[in-house]
Amino acid sequence: MPIGVYPKGTTLYKADQCYHGLTVISLKGEKGADIALINMEGEPVKRWAMSPDNGGVPRARLLPNGNLLVLRNRCIEEYDWDGNIVWEYVPPDHLRLHHDVEKTIEGNTLVLTREEVPEEIRCKAEEPERRDTLYADVIQEVSPDKEILWEWHQCDHLDIDLCCKVPAPVDWWAGPANNTLVDWTHTNTIQSLPENHWYDSGDDRFKPGNVLMSLRQLDLVMIADRDSKEIVWTYTGDYKGGLSGQHDSHMIEKGIPGEGNIIIFDNGASPTTDLSHCGASFVLEINPSTKETVWVYDQREQFHSNFTSSCQRLPNGNTLILEAAHKRLFEVTPECEIVWEHAFAEPPFIQRSYRYGSGHCPQIESLL
Numbered sequence: 001m002p003i004g005v006y007p008k009g010t011t012l013y014k015a016d017q018c019y020h021g022l023t024v025i026s027l028k029g030e031k032g033a034d035i036a037l038i039n040m041e042g043e044p045v046k047r048w049a050m051s052p053d054n055g056g057v058p059r060a061r062l063l064p065n066g067n068l069l070v071l072r073n074r075c076i077e078e079y080d081w082d083g084n085i086v087w088e089y090v091p092p093d094h095l096r097l098h099h100d101v102e103k104t105i106e107g108n109t110l111v112l113t114r115e116e117v118p119e120e121i122r123c124k125a126e127e128p129e130r131r132d133t134l135y136a137d138v139i140q141e142v143s144p145d146k147e148i149l150w151e152w153h154q155c156d157h158l159d160i161d162l163c164c165k166v167p168a169p170v171d172w173w174a175g176p177a178n179n180t181l182v183d184w185t186h187t188n189t190i191q192s193l194p195e196n197h198w199y200d201s202g203d204d205r206f207k208p209g210n211v212l213m214s215l216r217q218l219d220l221v222m223i224a225d226r227d228s229k230e231i232v233w234t235y236t237g238d239y240k241g242g243l244s245g246q247h248d249s250h251m252i253e254k255g256i257p258g259e260g261n262i263i264i265f266d267n268g269a270s271p272t273t274d275l276s277h278c279g280a281s282f283v284l285e286i287n288p289s290t291k292e293t294v295w296v297y298d299q300r301e302q303f304h305s306n307f308t309s310s311c312q313r314l315p316n317g318n319t320l321i322l323e324a325a326h327k328r329l330f331e332v333t334p335e336c337e338i339v340w341e342h343a344f345a346e347p348p349f350i351q352r353s354y355r356y357g358s359g360h361c362p363q364i365e366s367l368l
Contacts, residue, residue, distance in 0.1 A: 008345040010042030017339040018331055019314040021357035022046070022364055024060050025329070025342075026350035035060045035068060037356075037367070042342050045367045048079050058351050063103055066363035071101040076111065081363045089142055099188045104141065108149060110211070111140045112190050117155045124160050129181045137187040139211060139224075152211065152224055154185050157231055164217045166270040180217055188308075189214040191250045193223070196260040198289055205232040206288065212251060212262070219243040221264060237266065239284060239293050240277045245269025248310040248352060251288070257317035257334075261294060262286045265311045265321070268304060279304050283311045283321055297321065297336055310352035322353045329353050 022037035022045065029049050035057060037046040048068050050057055055073025063069055066081040076097065078087035091097060095113035102110040115138050122134040136158070141150040164180035172179050191212040193199075198206040209226045219242060223233040237243040245267040252258045264284045271277035281304045285295035297303070297319065305325035312320040314331070318339065322329050327344040358368055 008343050010040070010340070010342045012330075012338060012341040013040055014339040015040070017318075017333060017337075019316040019318050019320075019355065019357060020368065021314075021355040021360075022062075022367060023320070023329070023342070023355045024062060024350070024353055025344070026057055026060075028346055033057050035070065035350075037062070037364070038342070039367070040340065046364075048083050051077065051085065058098070059100055060350065060352075061101070061103070061354065062356050062361065062364075064361050066361040069101060069103055069109070071097065071099070073097070076101050076109065087144065089146060091140070095138060100190050102191060104192045104209075105194075107144060109142045110190055110192055111142055112187055113138045113140065115153070115155075117184065121155050121160060125163075126161050127163075127181065130160075130163070130184070133182045134184055135182060136184045137213075137215075139187075139190055139213065141192075150226065152229060154187070154215075157224070157229070158185070162218060164270075165219075165272050183217060185215045186217040187213050188216050188247050189249050193251055194253045196251060196254065198260055203289065206251075206260075212249060214246055214249040214264070216245050216247065216269070219245065221246065221249045221262070233288065235262070235286065235288070235291060237264075237284070237286075238291075239266070239282060239296060240280075240298075241271050241274025244271040244277055245306065247308060252285075252313045256313055256315050258285055258295070258313050260288070262288050263311055263313055263319070265305075265309045267306055267309060269306045276300075281305050281309070281323070283319060285313075295334065297332055299336075308351040310354070312354050314355060315357060320353070320355050322350075324349065324351055331355075 027034045027036045031052040033050050035048045036044040039045050059071040061069045068079040070077045076089040080086050091113050100112045114135050117134040117136050125131050136155040139152045168179040193208050193210045195208050211224045214221050221235045225232045247265045249264045251262050266282040268277045268281045279301045283297040305323045308324040310322040318331050320331050329342045330338050331340040
């Protein structure tokens with residue numbers, strides 16, 4: 001839903017129906033972007049000034065120890081609560097960081113990078129343009145001392161001719177290296193699967209530590225087995241024609257309503273099979289065992305973000321949604337009633353946003 005000039009900030013707050021916590025957003029700082037925690041009234045109560053030399057901040061996560069894990073354009077930075085950089089990772093020159101970073105329960109860091117597909121693979125592509133230049137993604141797990149513990153190259157596991165159905169020209173606005181011809185997979189989310197009842201019941205596809213990923217260009221969410229490195233689960237969807245440029249797929253953790261299900265922001269970027277998906281985004285909750293849609297947020301053309309955006313299931317059963325294209329962050333109940341809303345006042349705008357409540361880390365207790 002487009003936001004006009006006014007109002008800005010927190011525009012709606014039904015306190016008795018919300019999950020109370022602090023929400024991560026980006027704000028303008030003295031030397032560039034700051035990452036901030038805002039309270040339910042929209043007031044910044046904690047800020048981290050980002051180092052000015054490493055570009056934007058596509059992703060920021062507050063860790064259980066109170067540190068802030070940040071994806072920059074050139075590196076990954078981890079800040080302590082006082083704003084000091086305590087860990088940094090720069091990938092090898094042939095890999096480019098983008099879109100996502102996650103800390104695993106073992107204390108390692110899951111990193112998403114892009115590489116040029118080797119010539120012996122891309123030369124087999126049907127389209128001549130893709131034979132000359134083609135990019136796919138690499139997922140790494142990096143230890144605290146920066147040792148590569150695990151690495152998975154998408155180009156080794158996907159059919160070279162499984163590609164986007166809607167081509168974008170080389171000269172389109174996002175740039176020559178970001179069109180649907182050469183930017184093969186454009187992965188935007190990675191998650192090391194948490195403990196879940198599917199695996200507890202004997203389904204090895206959902207083994208904790210297997211990697212869930214969202215491949216935007218292919219309208220595909222899939223899981224790679226950590227040990228065998230095989231693709232063991234795929235999902236393209238069937239709600240109103242299926243996925244279209246989705247983001248932020250992740251399995252809901254134990255103890256949170258919907259635990260074990262996978263929640264997805266389905267953007268509707270370029271739908272090809274159902275006109276009702278054009279100009280409309282959905283938030284989907286999927287039973288991964290049956291692939292059944294068990295919950296959906298669908299407001300037709302009143303809710304749409306063609307790119308980026310995020311969704312988070314909250315401990316009270318509500319869902320936090322970032323409609324990034326229209327700079328709107330809001331919380332909905334299971335009945336799809338909006339009970340909290342925040343409209344961003346000025347850039348820089350964050351591409352994903354998450355809320356953290358009491359018990360997440362000791363440092364936020366005095367701020368709640």
